Amino acid sequence: MKLSELPIVEEVFESGANDRVFDSLLLIGPVLIAGIAIVGRSTVTTGIAIAYVLFFVAYVGYRGISN
Amino acid sequence: MNEATKTIGRDLGRMFQALAGLLFVSVLIPLIWGEYYAIPALVVSGVLPFAIGRLLTSRFREAAKPGKLHGMIIAALGWFCVAIFGSLPFFLIAWTVELAPPILGDPSQTSTLAAFTQPINALFESMSGFTGTGLTMTDNEEVLPRTLQWWRSFIEWTGGVGVIVLTTAILARPGSGSLTLYKSEARSERIHPSIVSTVQTIWWIFILFTFVSILLLWIVGMPLWGAINHAMTGLSTGGFSITDNSIATYDSAAIDFALLPIMLLGSIAFPVHYLILQGDLRNLYADLQTRWVFIYMSLGTFVLTTLVYVGDTYDSLFTAFRYGSFQFVSAATCAGFQTAVDTTNVALGRWSAQAQLTVTFGMVIGGAAGSTVGGIKLIRALTLLKGVRHRISDVFYPETAVRRLNINGRRLNEREIRQEFEEAAIITMLWGAFLAIGIFVLLMILPQGEYTLENVIFEVASAQGNVGLSAGITGPESLPTLGKLMFLFNMWIGRLEIIPVLVTLRAVFRRGGIYQ
Numbered sequence: 387m388k389l390s391e392l393p394i395v396e397e398v399f400e401s402g403a404n405d406r407v408f409d410s411l412l413l414i415g416p417v418l419i420a421g422i423a424i425v426g427r428s429t430v431t432t433g434i435a436i437a438y439v440l441f442f443v444a445y446v447g448y449r450g451i452s453n
Numbered sequence: 454m455n456e457a458t459k460t461i462g463r464d465l466g467r468m469f470q471a472l473a474g475l476l477f478v479s480v481l482i483p484l485i486w487g488e489y490y491a492i493p494a495l496v497v498s499g500v501l502p503f504a505i506g507r508l509l510t511s512r513f514r515e516a517a518k519p520g521k522l523h524g525m526i527i528a529a530l531g532w533f534c535v536a537i538f539g540s541l542p543f544f545l546i547a548w549t550v551e552l553a554p555p556i557l558g559d560p561s562q563t564s565t566l567a568a569f570t571q572p573i574n575a576l577f578e579s580m581s582g583f584t585g586t587g588l589t590m591t592d593n594e595e596v597l598p599r600t601l602q603w604w605r606s607f608i609e610w611t612g613g614v615g616v617i618v619l620t621t622a623i624l625a626r627p628g629s630g631s632l633t634l635y636k637s638e639a640r641s642e643r644i645h646p647s648i649v650s651t652v653q654t655i656w657w658i659f660i661l662f663t664f665v666s667i668l669l670l671w672i673v674g675m676p677l678w679g680a681i682n683h684a685m686t687g688l689s690t691g692g693f694s695i696t697d698n699s700i701a702t703y704d705s706a707a708i709d710f711a712l713l714p715i716m717l718l719g720s721i722a723f724p725v726h727y728l729i730l731q732g733d734l735r736n737l738y739a740d741l742q743t744r745w746v747f748i749y750m751s752l753g754t755f756v757l758t759t760l761v762y763v764g765d766t767y768d769s770l771f772t773a774f775r776y777g778s779f780q781f782v783s784a785a786t787c788a789g790f791q792t793a794v795d796t797t798n799v800a801l802g803r804w805s806a807q808a809q810l811t812v813t814f815g816m817v818i819g820g821a822a823g824s825t826v827g828g829i830k831l832i833r834a835l836t837l838l839k840g841v842r843h844r845i846s847d848v849f850y851p852e853t854a855v856r857r858l859n860i861n862g863r864r865l866n867e868r869e870i871r872q873e874f875e876e877a878a879i880i881t882m883l884w885g886a887f888l889a890i891g892i893f894v895l896l897m898i899l900p901q902g903e904y905t906l907e908n909v910i911f912e913v914a915s916a917q918g919n920v921g922l923s924a925g926i927t928g929p930e931s932l933p934t935l936g937k938l939m940f941l942f943n944m945w946i947g948r949l950e951i952i953p954v955l956v957t958l959r960a961v962f963r964r965g966g967i968y969q
Contacts, residue, residue: 401650402657403730412657415664423677435668442665450734 407445411438459516460523461530466509468531472538473503475611479542482603490557491600494545502538525953526960528619532583533945540579542604543569550598563596568929573937580941582608584948585616585825587692587789587921588940590929595697599678602695606682610663613689613825616948617655617723621823658726662688666715673707683790687712690719690825692789692921699791700779701798709779709792720746720786720820741861742821745831753781753815760808766799780922785815787827789921802924806907809924813911816918817884827919827947829884833877836860840874883951888917891943898933899926917943 390399398409418438422431476499483491519527547569550560569575574590581588582605591597594605666684671677679695686693696702700712718726725736725743738744758770758777767773776793780801783790793801801809819828843858850856857864865873891913899909908924915922926932927940946954 397653398657401653402661403654403727405730408661408730412661412664415661415668419664419667419677419681422671427671432672435672439665439669439672446729447734449730449732453732453734 405449411442411445414438456517457523459513460519461526462509463513463516464519464523464527465531465534466506466513468527468535469502469506469538470510471506472535473499473501473506475607476502476542479600479604479607483598483600486599488560488598488600490549490560491542491546491598493557494549495542495600498538498541498545501541502535522956522960525956529945529949529953529957532615532949536580536583536945537576539583539604539608540572540575543575543578543601544572546598546601547575560598563593565591565593565596566598566601568592569601571929573934574929577937577941578605579608580944581921582691582693583612583615584919584944585609585612585689585691585787585827586916586919586944586947587686588916588923588927588944589693589921590927590937592928593697594693594695595702597695602678602682605693606685606691606695609691609693610659610685610689612948613691613719614655614659616825617659617823618652619949621651621655621722621724654727655723658723658730659688662718662726666718669711669715670708673711674705675703675708679703683712684715687715687788687790688719688825690716690786690788690820690827690919692783692787694790698794698796701792701794701796706775709775712788712790713778713782716782716786716788716790717746717750719788719825722821722823724823725821739862741835742823742831745835746820749818749831750782750785753785753811754778757781757808757811760811761804764805764808766804766808772798780812781815784812784920784922785818785826785828786820787816787825787918787920789915791922800925801922802904802908802911806905809907809911812922813907813914816911816914816920816922817888819918827917829881832861833880836873836877837881840870840877843870880950880952883955884917887943887946887951888913891917891939894939895926895936898935913940913943916940917947919944919947 390396395413398412399406402408402412415438418434422435425431476495480492480495483489483495547566549557550562550566551570553559553562568590569578577588577590580586581590587609594602597605663684666688667677667680670680670684670687675683682693682695683700685691692699694700694702700708721743722740725740728736736743737747754774754777757780758774761767761777762770762773767776776798779790779792782788783792791801793799793804795803801812804812817828818834819830820826822830822832839858839860843856847856857866858870859865860873863869888910892909895909895913896906904912904924904926908926911922911924912926914920915924916927926936932940
């Protein structure tokens with residue numbers, strides 16, 4: 387079975403902006419939040435969270451420029 | 454039983470089942486936080502709408518597809534009934550704690566939670582949540598069980614998606630803004646061709662933005678539970694908080710400024726978000742409503758900052774900007790988060806009359822149609838302004854001249870202009886009329902001299918605009934029962950943009966034979 391055929395993944399891939407990067411961000415988001423809930427605030431979790439938000443903003447900009 | 458009733462009954466049944474699903478999912482929260490006493494209340498609250506929903510859907514399975522009239526009635530009745538069923542967790546958990554049966558442990562009762570033992574308070578909270586208003590019957594949200602903190606945020610969040618779906622997919626009509634979005638010649642017509650995929654895509658965007666918002670708030674220092682709840686209520690521009698003094702509790706400029714883009718995201722039309730995520734950034738300035746969201750927020754922030762700075766409400770320009778920008782954006786996006794409260798600075802209700810009325814103006818206009826905001830909506834205000842200018846300039850053209858009006862890339866002919874202008878004028882007139890009625894009723898029932906006129910205008914505009922900012926009038930004790938009932942109505946009509954509620958009331962009274 388392919389990754390894109392998994393129940394939740396399939397629905398995420400079929401909806402939205404048809405962009406695998408955004409789809410991935412959507413799928414990673416809850417995992418990251420759950421990780422933060424378990425591990426708590428640390429340099430690593432803060433760094434990952436900042437990277438997530440900055441990547442999202444940068445990718446929106448990139449998509450705009452590349453179009 | 455006629456066909457329309459069957460169609461409406463079946464679709465209401467589906468809504469009730471969806472609500473039951475939300476309640477069953479929420480059982481995870483008391484499990485995580487160890488509030489086991491709340492589980493029976495949540496299960497009972499879910500079983501009831503599920504059973505009724507199941508009955509309606511199975512009985513009317515073969516009913517015809519809904520038309521425009523059905524859509525309006527389903528939306529209006531659905532929102533009202535969902536608010537009623539959604540009040541059950543408040544009511545039942547409050548009574549569980551009140552009675553404290555030994556088998557469910559010994560949860561401690563607080564005056565905040567005890568307020569929900571009154572059905573009217575529970576219904577008020579639920580209606581406020583589902584309509585994304587954020588006015589509350591609690592006096593200290595911090596002491597509420599986590600289960601209810603979650604339920605308040607969750608209903609605002611799902612209510613936010615509900616209203617986007619309603620305005621972009623179901624009730625799109627001339628002058629509603631949504632149709633303008635769809636028919637724009639410059640852009641694609643809909644998010645997706647079918648309602649089902651439109652709804653899926655709206656959820657997709659909403660959930661992605663929610664994760665980004667949660668992480669942003671957490672990065673700037675908000676605890677994770679607060680970040681989850683405030684991201685949900687900020688993005689849905691609902692404004693419920695889990696802290697006693699809303700966002701003022703954190704007293705952090707970083708959190709204040711981080712919430713601004715979150716509230717703004719909620720106030721931009723979701724079809725535009727879709728296009729932006731696809732790389733079409735032109736819509737940030739090319740789309741009429743989105744352009745005006747930024748212009749309007751900037752102008753409002755400038756005016757409000759000036760008023761509170763010059764009026765000596767705050768002594769530094771930065772503080773004036775911090776509170777001025779937050780409160781205007783919070784009002785105009787209809788989020789209703791509050792940073793101006795007594796404990797940290799000057800409460801909104803004590804700002805100068807000019808400043809309060811500027812915030813009120815923000816609440817009345819609101820943001821973009823097709824987003825989660827309330828109020829009249831920018832597209833209607835702009836349609837009215839352009840329409841008035843068009844009519845006046847008409848005098849200077851010969852009668853035979855063929856004139857068109859350009860709104861958001863659409864070139865409207867005379868018939869279309871009339872249609873758009875009429876709809877915008879009717880909604881605005883009704884909005885003003887119900888606002889005036891609300892103000893009159895509140896002035897009649899509140900103790901003389903307790904609140905100023907600007908406080909009263911502010912509070913009614915906040916309820917009807919689904920904003921949630923308070924000048925201090927709304928509360929379990931401070932607002933008389935008649936006021937609570939009136940605000941229930943204000944919140945309801947405000948969320949549904951009045952017409953569907955009036956259509957429903959007409960259908961109920963005429964078809965029900967009450968005045969025939």
